[in-house]
Amino acid sequence: MQKWLDIAVSAPAHSQVGGLLTYVTELPAAVGQLVRVPFGSREVLGVVWGVHTSPPSSLSTHTLRQVTAVLDGIEPLSANWRQLVQFSAQYYQRALGEVAMAALPPQLRDLTPVQMARRLKKQPASTESLAAALQSPWPLSSQQTEVLAQMAAATGPFLLHGATGSGKTEVYLQAVARCLADNPKAQALMMVPEINLTPQLEARVKARFGDEGVVSMHSGMTGPQRLKSWLAAHQGSARIVLGTRMAIFASMPHLKWIVVDEEHDASYKQQEGARYSARDLAIYRARLEGAKVILGSATPSLESWHHSRPAAEGGRYVRLPMPARIGAGQLPFVRRVDMNHQPRKTVLSAPLMAAIQERVAKGEQSMLLLNRRGYAPVLHCADCDWKSECSHCSAFRVFHKIDRTLRCHHCGFTERVPRVCPACGNADIAPMGRGTEQLEEHLAELLVDVKRPDGQPVKVMRIDADSTKLKGSLEAQLAGVHSGEVDVLVGTQMIAKGHDFRRITLVAAVNPDGALFSSDFRAPERLFALLMQAGGRAGRDAAQSANSEMWVQTFHPGHPLFEALKKHDYPAFAEQQLKERLEAGLPPSTFQALIRSDARMQSVAQAFLNQANAQLQSALDMSANDAAALAEVSVYPAVPMSIQRVANVERAQMLIESPSRKALHRVLELLQVQLHASRSLPEHKGLIRWLVDVDPLAI
Known part of the structure; x- marks a missing residue:
C-alpha cells in the first residue's frame, strides 16, 4: 500500500514546514525508521x-519522490529520542533534520542496507554481567553513603557539590551499579566535558564493570568505532555509554541514569551548528525518559547552583553536598604572592621557586598553570611598535619558539618568524608576554642545578594543545606524570580538571589576573572554577595532603575572588556572584540569545541584523500575543564581536534578552522570519551566513 512519509533530512529549516520533506513509498516503513532518500542529485539518510495513508492536501503528489531504501535491520528510533531531537531543534533554533542527522554517527549515512546488515551481525548479544559489579574496592565514606541514600529516596535532578578528591566518581559508579542491578535492561550514560578525560573514566568503569557492555562515544573516535558504539547502545547490548557532549544524543532505549561530571565546564556547550548545551539537554532527557540525572562538580555553574536552592525559594534540583575529601585528605593551603613586591618582570617569584625546589628534593611533584599556549602571545618591534598581527584576523599571531613560527590560533595562518621587523627592518624584535613554552624553558633554566633524591636532573614537562597533537602523545605524557618520571608539570587548563595526580603536592597559578577585570560577566566564574579545579590536583593522596599547597601569583591579592579561594568557599563566591547578576539583570535571572552574522564587510554584517530587527519592530500583522512577547524582550543594536575578523570574515552580533524564556523564544522565531526575508536583498550582498546562539556562554 502506498504511504506518504514525513522524513527528516539535513535540509534548510524553511524548505518545508518543520524542516521535514515528504516522500512516497510502498516499502514497509514505520515512524522512527532509518531510510535512504533522493535529495537533489544525492542520496541521503533520513529518519x-x-x-x-493519504497525501497531504498541501502537496502536489506529482512532485513527490520515492524512498530509495528502508534500513529495516535497525530498530526504529524511539519516540523519546525523536522528542529530544525535536525539542533541541526548536529550543536552539535549528532545522529538525540538521539536528537529527548530526545526532547520528556519520558512517551510518553512507552505508547501504547490505553493508548495514554485516555491521549488525558483529554486535555482541545483550549482557547482564555488568549488574554483578555493586561492590566498591574500598569502603564508602559516611558522606558518600548519605548521598547515595538521598539519591535512592528522591527523583532529582541532583546537583552533587563535592570537593575535589571527595569521591564523586565512586558515587557515580555506585549509583549506576545499583541501577543496572535493579533492572537487567537498564542503561546508563556517563558524560565528561573533554576527550582527554575519557580514557581515565573508561579505565575506571571497565575495571569495575568489565569491558563487555561498556562503549565510548566522542569525536576522537574513527567512523567505524563510533558506528559500532552507536549500534551497541541502540540495540541495548551496551549497558553503559561513556562520552563527551555528543553522547547526549545516543540512542539508548532503556536509559535510566545520566551522569554529567564537571557539569560547569563550557565544553558541554556546542559551538558549531546547533549550539546546544549537553548539560541542559541531560536534564530534559532525564525527565523525558523517566530517568535520574546527577550533575557533579566542585565548582557548579551558577545556573545549576541557582536551580539547587531550597524548593521554598523556587529551586528545582536537589543539592547534595560532599565538602570533605576521602579519608584524612585535606584541601591544599592557599598562598597568595603579591607580585607588586617582586622585582619588575619577575615570572616566578622567589618564594614559589623555593617551594618548588623543596618539593623536588622530597621526590614530590609540582604543577604550574598558565592558560596561554605558545612561547609568547606577541612578537614586537620596540623601534616602530610593529606587532605580529594576523593579516586575516583581528588578533595577534602567537610566537612558537620550538618551530620558529608565528601562528594564528583563530584561523591557523602560520609563517616563519621574520629575521628583521617587516615594517622597519630592525633586527631587534622580541617576544611580549609569556606562554607555556616560555614557562617550560624558564623553569628548566632555574632548576638546572637542582637534583632529585636519586641524583638525576629535574624533568619539566609541558602539556597543552601543541604538545599533544600526535595520537597517543597525551596518554604517554600523563603516564610519565603518574609514574613519577616528571617533577614539574606545566600546562594550560587541560591539566587543571579531572586528572587524579597522586604525587602532586604543589599547584601554582602563574598569572591569573587577566580575567579579574574582563568585560565578560562570566569571566570571574570561569576563573574561580579553573583555580579551584587546578588546586584540587594537589594532595589527592591523603598521606601527602597535609602539606599540599596552592600558590597564586597576583597583583591583586586582596580581591574577593582570591579571598574566597583561600577558604575554598565556593558557596560564598557563588552567592556573591548571583547577587551581582540579579542586581544587573543578568543570567540566571534573565535569558539571553545572540544573533550572529558573518559577511565580507562589517557594515553589511551589522546592517543585516539591524534591518531584521527594525522590520520586526514595525511588523503590522503581529498578533496581540506576539506584540506582548516583543514588549518583554530587549533587542540591542548590532555590534562587532570581540574578535571582529576571523579568516577574512567580518563578524557582528546582536544581543537579545528577556526575563521570560517563552517571550524570548517567540521573538527569536519571529526574527528568523525577518532574517530569511532579508537574506536575498541587494544591500546584503556579501552576507555569508547568520546563526542563533541560545543561552550563550560568551558575549
Missing part, C-alpha cells in the same frame, strides 16, 4: 517522522 521517518510521520506516516500518512
Whole structure:
C-alpha cells in the first residue's frame, strides 16, 4: 500500500514546514525508521517522522519522490529520542533534520542496507554481567553513603557539590551499579566535558564493570568505532555509554541514569551548528525518559547552583553536598604572592621557586598553570611598535619558539618568524608576554642545578594543545606524570580538571589576573572554577595532603575572588556572584540569545541584523500575543564581536534578552522570519551566513 512519509533530512529549516520533506513509498516503513532518500542529485539518510495513508492536501503528489531504501535491520528510533531531537531543534533554533542527522554517527549515512546488515551481525548479544559489579574496592565514606541514600529516596535532578578528591566518581559508579542491578535492561550514560578525560573514566568503569557492555562515544573516535558504539547502545547490548557532549544524543532505549561530571565546564556547550548545551539537554532527557540525572562538580555553574536552592525559594534540583575529601585528605593551603613586591618582570617569584625546589628534593611533584599556549602571545618591534598581527584576523599571531613560527590560533595562518621587523627592518624584535613554552624553558633554566633524591636532573614537562597533537602523545605524557618520571608539570587548563595526580603536592597559578577585570560577566566564574579545579590536583593522596599547597601569583591579592579561594568557599563566591547578576539583570535571572552574522564587510554584517530587527519592530500583522512577547524582550543594536575578523570574515552580533524564556523564544522565531526575508536583498550582498546562539556562554 502506498504511504506518504514525513522524513527528516539535513535540509534548510524553511524548505518545508518543520524542516521535514515528504516522500512516497510502498516499502514497509514505520515512524522512527532509518531510510535512504533522493535529495537533489544525492542520496541521503533520513529518519521517518510521520506516516500518512493519504497525501497531504498541501502537496502536489506529482512532485513527490520515492524512498530509495528502508534500513529495516535497525530498530526504529524511539519516540523519546525523536522528542529530544525535536525539542533541541526548536529550543536552539535549528532545522529538525540538521539536528537529527548530526545526532547520528556519520558512517551510518553512507552505508547501504547490505553493508548495514554485516555491521549488525558483529554486535555482541545483550549482557547482564555488568549488574554483578555493586561492590566498591574500598569502603564508602559516611558522606558518600548519605548521598547515595538521598539519591535512592528522591527523583532529582541532583546537583552533587563535592570537593575535589571527595569521591564523586565512586558515587557515580555506585549509583549506576545499583541501577543496572535493579533492572537487567537498564542503561546508563556517563558524560565528561573533554576527550582527554575519557580514557581515565573508561579505565575506571571497565575495571569495575568489565569491558563487555561498556562503549565510548566522542569525536576522537574513527567512523567505524563510533558506528559500532552507536549500534551497541541502540540495540541495548551496551549497558553503559561513556562520552563527551555528543553522547547526549545516543540512542539508548532503556536509559535510566545520566551522569554529567564537571557539569560547569563550557565544553558541554556546542559551538558549531546547533549550539546546544549537553548539560541542559541531560536534564530534559532525564525527565523525558523517566530517568535520574546527577550533575557533579566542585565548582557548579551558577545556573545549576541557582536551580539547587531550597524548593521554598523556587529551586528545582536537589543539592547534595560532599565538602570533605576521602579519608584524612585535606584541601591544599592557599598562598597568595603579591607580585607588586617582586622585582619588575619577575615570572616566578622567589618564594614559589623555593617551594618548588623543596618539593623536588622530597621526590614530590609540582604543577604550574598558565592558560596561554605558545612561547609568547606577541612578537614586537620596540623601534616602530610593529606587532605580529594576523593579516586575516583581528588578533595577534602567537610566537612558537620550538618551530620558529608565528601562528594564528583563530584561523591557523602560520609563517616563519621574520629575521628583521617587516615594517622597519630592525633586527631587534622580541617576544611580549609569556606562554607555556616560555614557562617550560624558564623553569628548566632555574632548576638546572637542582637534583632529585636519586641524583638525576629535574624533568619539566609541558602539556597543552601543541604538545599533544600526535595520537597517543597525551596518554604517554600523563603516564610519565603518574609514574613519577616528571617533577614539574606545566600546562594550560587541560591539566587543571579531572586528572587524579597522586604525587602532586604543589599547584601554582602563574598569572591569573587577566580575567579579574574582563568585560565578560562570566569571566570571574570561569576563573574561580579553573583555580579551584587546578588546586584540587594537589594532595589527592591523603598521606601527602597535609602539606599540599596552592600558590597564586597576583597583583591583586586582596580581591574577593582570591579571598574566597583561600577558604575554598565556593558557596560564598557563588552567592556573591548571583547577587551581582540579579542586581544587573543578568543570567540566571534573565535569558539571553545572540544573533550572529558573518559577511565580507562589517557594515553589511551589522546592517543585516539591524534591518531584521527594525522590520520586526514595525511588523503590522503581529498578533496581540506576539506584540506582548516583543514588549518583554530587549533587542540591542548590532555590534562587532570581540574578535571582529576571523579568516577574512567580518563578524557582528546582536544581543537579545528577556526575563521570560517563552517571550524570548517567540521573538527569536519571529526574527528568523525577518532574517530569511532579508537574506536575498541587494544591500546584503556579501552576507555569508547568520546563526542563533541560545543561552550563550560568551558575549
